[in-house]
Amino acid sequence: MRKIGPILLLFAGVVVLMNCEKDDPLRDSEPKPPSQPDDSTVETTPYELDLPPHIQRSLGDMPVPDDNPLTKEGVKLGRMLFYDPILSRDSSMSCATCHKQENAFASNEKFNMGITGATGFRNAMALMNLAWGDGFNWDNSAPTLEEQALEPVVNPAEMHESWPHAVKKLKRSDFYPEHFDNAFGDQEITRHLTAKAIAQFVRSLTSFNAKIDRFVQGQASLTPSERRGRALFNTEEGDCFHCHGSANANPLFTSNEFLNNGLDSMGPDQYNFNDRGLGAVTGVKSDRGKFKTPTLRNIELTAPYMHDGRFETLKAVMDFYSDSLQPASNVDGDILKHLPRSQNGYYNSGGMDLTEQEKQDLVNYLETFTDTSFVNDPRYSDPFE
Amino acid sequence: MTYFNRFWLVFMIGLAGLASCNNDDNASPDNGNGSGTGTVTLQFAHHVDGKPLLMDSLLYQNQAGNKYEVTLLEYIVSRFQLGKADGSSTAFDTAVYLNAEQPNSLTITLSEVPAGSYNRFRFNHGLDSAMNQVGEVPTTQDFRNMAWGDQLPGDYHHMRMEGNFEGPDTSGVFTTHCGASEDAQGNYSNNHVAVSLSHDFTVDENTNTNIRVRMNLNEWYANPNEYDFGSLDQPGIMGNHSRQVMLSQNGHNVYSLAQ
Numbered sequence: 001m002r003k004i005g006p007i008l009l010l011f012a013g014v015v016v017l018m019n020c021e022k023d024d025p026l027r028d029s030e031p032k033p034p035s036q037p038d039d040s041t042v043e044t045t046p047y048e049l050d051l052p053p054h055i056q057r058s059l060g061d062m063p064v065p066d067d068n069p070l071t072k073e074g075v076k077l078g079r080m081l082f083y084d085p086i087l088s089r090d091s092s093m094s095c096a097t098c099h100k101q102e103n104a105f106a107s108n109e110k111f112n113m114g115i116t117g118a119t120g121f122r123n124a125m126a127l128m129n130l131a132w133g134d135g136f137n138w139d140n141s142a143p144t145l146e147e148q149a150l151e152p153v154v155n156p157a158e159m160h161e162s163w164p165h166a167v168k169k170l171k172r173s174d175f176y177p178e179h180f181d182n183a184f185g186d187q188e189i190t191r192h193l194t195a196k197a198i199a200q201f202v203r204s205l206t207s208f209n210a211k212i213d214r215f216v217q218g219q220a221s222l223t224p225s226e227r228r229g230r231a232l233f234n235t236e237e238g239d240c241f242h243c244h245g246s247a248n249a250n251p252l253f254t255s256n257e258f259l260n261n262g263l264d265s266m267g268p269d270q271y272n273f274n275d276r277g278l279g280a281v282t283g284v285k286s287d288r289g290k291f292k293t294p295t296l297r298n299i300e301l302t303a304p305y306m307h308d309g310r311f312e313t314l315k316a317v318m319d320f321y322s323d324s325l326q327p328a329s330n331v332d333g334d335i336l337k338h339l340p341r342s343q344n345g346y347y348n349s350g351g352m353d354l355t356e357q358e359k360q361d362l363v364n365y366l367e368t369f370t371d372t373s374f375v376n377d378p379r380y381s382d383p384f385e
Numbered sequence: 386m387t388y389f390n391r392f393w394l395v396f397m398i399g400l401a402g403l404a405s406c407n408n409d410d411n412a413s414p415d416n417g418n419g420s421g422t423g424t425v426t427l428q429f430a431h432h433v434d435g436k437p438l439l440m441d442s443l444l445y446q447n448q449a450g451n452k453y454e455v456t457l458l459e460y461i462v463s464r465f466q467l468g469k470a471d472g473s474s475t476a477f478d479t480a481v482y483l484n485a486e487q488p489n490s491l492t493i494t495l496s497e498v499p500a501g502s503y504n505r506f507r508f509n510h511g512l513d514s515a516m517n518q519v520g521e522v523p524t525t526q527d528f529r530n531m532a533w534g535d536q537l538p539g540d541y542h543h544m545r546m547e548g549n550f551e552g553p554d555t556s557g558v559f560t561t562h563c564g565a566s567e568d569a570q571g572n573y574s575n576n577h578v579a580v581s582l583s584h585d586f587t588v589d590e591n592t593n594t595n596i597r598v599r600m601n602l603n604e605w606y607a608n609p610n611e612y613d614f615g616s617l618d619q620p621g622i623m624g625n626h627s628r629q630v631m632l633s634q635n636g637h638n639v640y641s642l643a644q
Contacts, residue, residue, distance in 0.1 A: 057519055057520040058519045058520070058524065058529070059524055059529075060524030132526070133526070134526075230535065230536065231536045233534075233535075233536075234534030234535040234536035234537065235534050235536050235537065235623065235624055236620065236621030236623050236624065239621070241532065241534045241535070245529065245532055246532045246533070246534055246535040247535050248519055248532070248535050248540055249519050249528075249529060249531075249532035249533065249535075249540045249541060250529040250530065250532040252529065255526075255529070255530045256526060256530075257530070333456060333457060333547040333548075333558050333560050334547075334560060336558045337557070337558040337560050337619075337620060337621060338620070341555075341556060341557055345551075345556055
């Protein structure tokens with residue numbers, strides 16, 4: 001016992017020392033291991049934007065998050081990831097499968113089919129000038145572009161992949177590790193870095209070279225029909241500008257708000273919409289039936305229209321706003337004021353009551369928002385072709 | 386004088402000198418007339434003839450007899466001026482967006498206000514003609530969403546107040562959107578409201594002074610022009626010069642200060 005005692009004591013001391021090492025507060029202040037250096041050590045090249053003067057004046061500089069500035073390396077990587085089907089389970093589908101450049105990165109199908117044959121239930125939104133907005137998807141389910149990029153990869157009706165498997169494929173790739181290193185330094189490839197790169201590319205998609213932009217800068221003239229359409233758009237006759245902006249003060253052509261624009265009829269204080277939209281995200285009853293106000297830039301190219309793609313043509317949209325706005329308690333006031341009152345004090349369906357010529361004038365004006373340079377810009381096209 | 390006494394005398398003189406230097410470094414500003422600066426915090430709030438504004442609540446009635454609720458109240462204030470009795474003033478040529486449903490937007494802090502006694506507070510409800518142009522206001526989404534239509538004079542709404550009303554003759558939606566207009570001869574009228582309020586207050590160095598600004602919504606519709614939603618606010622007033630002028634005239638009685 002006397003001989004064992006010192007040994008036990010020694011043993012106990014070793015145990016204590018081991019525990020002390022685990023609890024050593026100095027461990028928390030140690031520098032990161034060499035395999036995970038700080039981002040600040042990465043040398044990247046700022047991505048240059050060339051905003052027209054009228055856009056710079058009304059929108060200011062492009063807002064970007066502090067932890068994900070636009071760099072040439074990040075945008076390049078994001079563009080590759082956007083077009084690469086590697087992020088889908090069977091490597092058959094990419095972001096660009098639905099978001100096509102020729103359609104201003106919208107989908108020309110009402111709903112798209114994922115890799116399993118399942119279809120979505122909302123029309124894929126156009127992608128342009130998103131850096132100046134917040135709250136993404138039709139229902140505001142993605143507060144940032146970085147968060148938005150994560151969801152389609154795992155959605156069973158879209159790419160139906162798991163992020164761990166997607167990341168594994170990227171790590172095994174012959175070229176992605178180098179591009180991730182160029183963009184983010186010698187960091188481990190993760191879903192979040194992947195989403196950051198895609199978000200950088202999506203932010204780089206800017207469209208400000210339509211006829212309406214040239215008109216604002218005094219470089220183009222509008223036809224008589226386009227001028228009549230402009231007058232309807234920018235006054236309370238057509239009343240488009242309240243939600244869809246104006247060429248001068250809001251050239252994004254969207255308020256980025258989530259509103260009910262009178263698509264579906266409901267009784268007073270009834271919110272039984274098939275698609276709850278914003279209300280499904282907030283849980284607030286009066287948010288049901290509200291959807292993101294889309295941009296009207298390139299609207300000629302982004303049919304079909306509305307969150308469920310119910311309108312095939314711009315003419316159909318004009319018919320809707322002219323004659324078929326539907327009442328609901330949470331319809332935006334600038335819509336509701338155009339509806340006739342019923343005898344019971346509620347509202348009947350109705351609208352701006354436009355003539356066929358006025359509808360055509362509005363369509364002609366909307367077509368001045370088309371930016372052909374955007375849909376043909378090689379900076380945004382498939383880098384693998 | 387002994388060596389010891391000399392030592393203590395020099396020591397005490399030195400100590401006094403040090404204490405004096407110390408007082409100069411920590412000098413307190415004159416009370417109310419110092420050369421330093423403080424801050425002034427403007428706190429905006431809304432009421433309807435004394436009743437606090439509750440959104441989406443059919444609680445109110447204007448002079449014309451319309452019972453109404455407010456579903457939207459957003460507006461711009463700009464060019465703050467703090468005036469002194471000698472006629473001098475400190476100006477802040479900024480524009481700020483306010484929304485009755487966004488409490489954070491209703492507090493505005495003016496920094497580096499020269500300490501002193503003031504007797505007047507001025508500001509613009511809306512934007513004067515020099516500021517009512519793209520490029521002269523913040524490039525934020527809130528300001529973009531106050532865009533006035535391209536077809537209309539001026540670039541921004543001064544205010545958007547919307548809601549539902551009932552009676553006395555009809556019911557419906559009101560959308561009181563205020564901005565610039567043109568008369569039949571094409572003469573431009575900016576229609577902002579220059580507010581000037583008598584108010585005695587003092588700004589002390591490194592301290593904050595609060596000014597509580599109150600908007601009485603019913604005054605937009607009462608004085609000197611009675612405004613009935615049913616007959617005057619339909620189907621929209623943005624391009625209607627006479628309505629815009631009426632509301633602008635009424636705006637001179639809308640604001641007051643609370644103690």
